[in-house]
Amino acid sequence: MNLKNISIALTVLVFGxxxxxxxxxxxxVNQAKEHYEATTAKSFKGNSMVLELVNNAIDMNKQTWAIACGALQTVKNSQDMARxxxxxxxxxxxxxxxxxxxRRFEASSANVIVSTFGKVEExxxxxxxxxxxxxxxxVSVLLGNVAAASAAEGDDAEEEGEE
Amino acid sequence: MDKKKMKILVVVDVVILVALIVILMTLKGGYEEQAKRTANEQESAYLEKNTQVLVEQWRSVDQYSMAWKLVYSMLSGAKTEAAFKSNLAAIEGDKDARFKQISHLYTGAGINDAVQNGIYQKAGLAEGTILLKNEKGNKEVACGKNCVVKFSFAKGKLKNVDYSALVQYNLANTLKIEKPGEYHFE
Structure with a gap:
C-alpha cells in the first residue's frame, strides 16, 4: 500500500x-519582454521629444531668418520692417x-534680430x-553669439508708434 | 498491480524525476541567457535605429544653418560669384561656428547640453560640402534633408536667390521615430 502511494506521488511529481x-x-520570456518594452518605450518617448522640440525650434528660427534676409532685400524703414x-x-x-x-525683433530669447537704420524721421x-x-x-543671436547681440540691445527702446 | 510492478514504476519515476530536474536546471540557465541576450540585441537594434534619426536631424540642422548663413552673407555683403565662393568656404570651414549655431538652436528648443553632446558624439557635423550644383551662373546648395537653395549669377553678379525651400523647411515630414516592434524570444 505504501509503495502504491509513493509511486502515485512520484508520478504526480513527474508531471509537476x-x-x-x-x-x-x-x-x-515575460521578464525579457518587460525589460525590452520599458527600455524601448523610454527611448521612443525621449527621442520623439527631441525630434519634435527641434522641429518646432526650426519653425520659429526659419521665420526669424526669413525676416532678416527679407529685410535685406525689401525693407527701407521701420514701417516696412514692422510689416x-x-x-x-x-x-x-x-x-x-x-x-x-x-529696431529689435524678438520672436523668442533664441530668435532675435536687430536692424540698424541710418536716420530718424518724424x-x-x-x-x-x-x-x-x-x-x-x-543676426548674432541666430548664429549663437548671444553676448554680442545683448550688447547691441538698446536700454531706451521705444514702442513704435506708426501702426 | 502487483508489488513488483509498483517497484518498477517507482524506480522509473525516480529516474525520470532526476532526469527532469537535470533538464530543468540546464534549461534554466539557457533560457535566462537567451532571454537576456535577445532582449539586449533587440533593444540595441532599436536604440541604434532611433538614434540614427537624431543623428540625421543634427546633420540636417547643420546644413540648414549653413545655408541660412550663406544666404544672409550673400544678401548683406558683396553680391558676386567670387564672394559666394569665399563665403561658402568660410562658412563650411568654421566648424566651431557651425557647432555653436546648431547648439544654439537646440538650446533654444530646450535640449540640454548632455543630450546635445550625446548626439554630437555620434553625428559630428554634416560631411562634405553643401554645394550640390556648381554650373556657371547657377549654384545649388543643400539646406537640410530634401531642401535646396538656388543662387543664380549673371556676369559674376548675383541675380537671384531662391531660398523659399528654407522658409518652408519642415523636417517633421521627412524624419520620424518609429514605434518599437514586438519583442521576439528567438
Missing part, C-alpha cells in the same frame, strides 16, 4: 516538474530704439518718430 519546465520558459515682422509673427512686434537708431502731424534708411541686420 514537466509543467514547471514549460512555465519557467514563459517566466524568462515684414507681422507677416511671419502676427502676434509679436519689434521695438524701435530711436536713440540707437535700431511725422510732422503726429510727432511720431520712426527709423529710415536700413543699414544692416544683426
Amino acid at each position: 516538474v514537466i509543467a514547471m519546465l514549460f512555465m519557467q520558459k514563459g517566466n524568462y 515684414l515682422e507681422a507677416k511671419f509673427f502676427p502676434a509679436t512686434k519689434g521695438s524701435n530704439s530711436i536713440a540707437n537708431k535700431t 511725422d510732422k502731424k503726429t510727432g511720431v518718430k520712426s527709423l529710415a534708411d536700413l543699414q544692416s541686420v544683426d
Whole structure:
C-alpha cells in the first residue's frame, strides 16, 4: 500500500516538474519582454521629444531668418520692417530704439534680430518718430553669439508708434 | 498491480524525476541567457535605429544653418560669384561656428547640453560640402534633408536667390521615430 502511494506521488511529481519546465520558459520570456518594452518605450518617448522640440525650434528660427534676409532685400524703414515682422509673427512686434537708431525683433530669447537704420524721421502731424534708411541686420543671436547681440540691445527702446 | 510492478514504476519515476530536474536546471540557465541576450540585441537594434534619426536631424540642422548663413552673407555683403565662393568656404570651414549655431538652436528648443553632446558624439557635423550644383551662373546648395537653395549669377553678379525651400523647411515630414516592434524570444 505504501509503495502504491509513493509511486502515485512520484508520478504526480513527474508531471509537476514537466509543467514547471514549460512555465519557467514563459517566466524568462515575460521578464525579457518587460525589460525590452520599458527600455524601448523610454527611448521612443525621449527621442520623439527631441525630434519634435527641434522641429518646432526650426519653425520659429526659419521665420526669424526669413525676416532678416527679407529685410535685406525689401525693407527701407521701420514701417516696412514692422510689416515684414507681422507677416511671419502676427502676434509679436519689434521695438524701435530711436536713440540707437535700431529696431529689435524678438520672436523668442533664441530668435532675435536687430536692424540698424541710418536716420530718424518724424511725422510732422503726429510727432511720431520712426527709423529710415536700413543699414544692416544683426543676426548674432541666430548664429549663437548671444553676448554680442545683448550688447547691441538698446536700454531706451521705444514702442513704435506708426501702426 | 502487483508489488513488483509498483517497484518498477517507482524506480522509473525516480529516474525520470532526476532526469527532469537535470533538464530543468540546464534549461534554466539557457533560457535566462537567451532571454537576456535577445532582449539586449533587440533593444540595441532599436536604440541604434532611433538614434540614427537624431543623428540625421543634427546633420540636417547643420546644413540648414549653413545655408541660412550663406544666404544672409550673400544678401548683406558683396553680391558676386567670387564672394559666394569665399563665403561658402568660410562658412563650411568654421566648424566651431557651425557647432555653436546648431547648439544654439537646440538650446533654444530646450535640449540640454548632455543630450546635445550625446548626439554630437555620434553625428559630428554634416560631411562634405553643401554645394550640390556648381554650373556657371547657377549654384545649388543643400539646406537640410530634401531642401535646396538656388543662387543664380549673371556676369559674376548675383541675380537671384531662391531660398523659399528654407522658409518652408519642415523636417517633421521627412524624419520620424518609429514605434518599437514586438519583442521576439528567438
